[in-house]
Amino acid sequence: MPRASQRRSPAAQRHADTVRFVLFEARPAGLAFNQLVRSSELSPSQARAGLACLRDTIAERGWPPLIWTRVDGYKFCSDPAELQAYEVAIIREKLTEIRRFITGVVAPHAALQPKGRWIKHLNTQLSSVESTLDVIADYIDA
Numbered sequence: 001m002p003r004a005s006q007r008r009s010p011a012a013q014r015h016a017d018t019v020r021f022v023l024f025e026a027r028p029a030g031l032a033f034n035q036l037v038r039s040s041e042l043s044p045s046q047a048r049a050g051l052a053c054l055r056d057t058i059a060e061r062g063w064p065p066l067i068w069t070r071v072d073g074y075k076f077c078s079d080p081a082e083l084q085a086y087e088v089a090i091i092r093e094k095l096t097e098i099r100r101f102i103t104g105v106v107a108p109h110a111a112l113q114p115k116g117r118w119i120k121h122l123n124t125q126l127s128s129v130e131s132t133l134d135v136i137a138d139y140i141d142a
Helices: 010-026 033-040 044-061 080-112 117-137
Strands: 066-069 073-076
Touching: 010 033, 010 044, 010 073, 033 044, 033 073, 044 066, 066 080, 080 117
Parallel strands: none
Antiparallel strands: 066 073
């Protein structure tokens, strides 16, 4: 069965085309989500589906990456410094999620089942992911 990103419904593709058109029209400025909804005349759920589908198709079509910032909202971006800042912010967010998952779920599970094969494997893999994300999150372009 194909991955979720490869199962694009025709409706989601239409919404993605609408979102792309609206965002290209707004370039170089971005649009906050509520502005995107109003400009595209899509419902909030249709706009979210369009954004998700658009993110899945950007690379295969050679379009610039789609990012979101508090200041600008959603926008296409090709500035390397801005892209790196966005990527590091997302990595830090995921690192926080992984750390909370480890401390809130995996560590208590390991305490309940210290000899469990699954929990040992999970703990090892998540520790590896955590250390890799930590290195990326602390990266500063010298």
